[in-house]
Amino acid sequence: MEPVIINLDIRKIRLTDFMKALGQEHPVAADGNLRIYKAPYDPKGEPTMVINTETNLWRDTKSGAYGGIYDLAYELTGSCNMRELNMYIAGEMSKEPRKQEVDKPKRKMRL
Numbered sequence: 656m657e658p659v660i661i662n663l664d665i666r667k668i669r670l671t672d673f674m675k676a677l678g679q680e681h682p683v684a685a686d687g688n689l690r691i692y693k694a695p696y697d698p699k700g701e702p703t704m705v706i707n708t709e710t711n712l713w714r715d716t717k718s719g720a721y722g723g724i725y726d727l728a729y730e731l732t733g734s735c736n737m738r739e740l741n742m743y744i745a746g747e748m749s750k751e752p753r754k755q756e757v758d759k760p761k762r763k764m765r766l
Contacts, residue, residue, distance in 0.1 A: 665744050668724055670706045670713055676747045682706075696730040 671682075674692055682690035683702040694704040694715055703717040714721040720730055728740045 663745050663748060665724060665741060668744070668748060669708075670711055670724060670727065671708060673724060673727070673744070673747065674706070676750050696727075 671690060677695050679692050682692050684691040688707055688709040690706045691702050692704045693700040693702050703715050704713055706713045712723055713727060725740055728744050732743050734740060
């Protein structure tokens with residue numbers, strides 16, 4: 656098996672996109688820049704995870720856990736190893752279909 660190189664800046668991933676990759680296409684509720692999701696790390700899957708789309712941070716209203724994408728990956732995996740967290744996040748994001756950028760036709764010069 657050949658190694659796969661992923662060109663992905665994990666710190667720039669939107670948490671809402673990460674949640675889509677985890678299988679939650681839409682939030683349970685929304686209020687302004689806050690999105691409420693079912694907590695993917697909670698066995699009951701209760702809607703206690705709130706993502707602030709402006710700051711790209713999350714907080715759990717029940718447990719008090721909070722942070723960025725690495726903190727969320729830690730809650731999901733239990734790993735503190737950055738390499739493992741990077742691989743987990745990249746693996747989940749690779750499941751999310753990317754928007755293909757369509758090349759714009761080049762301008763042609765008229766004579």
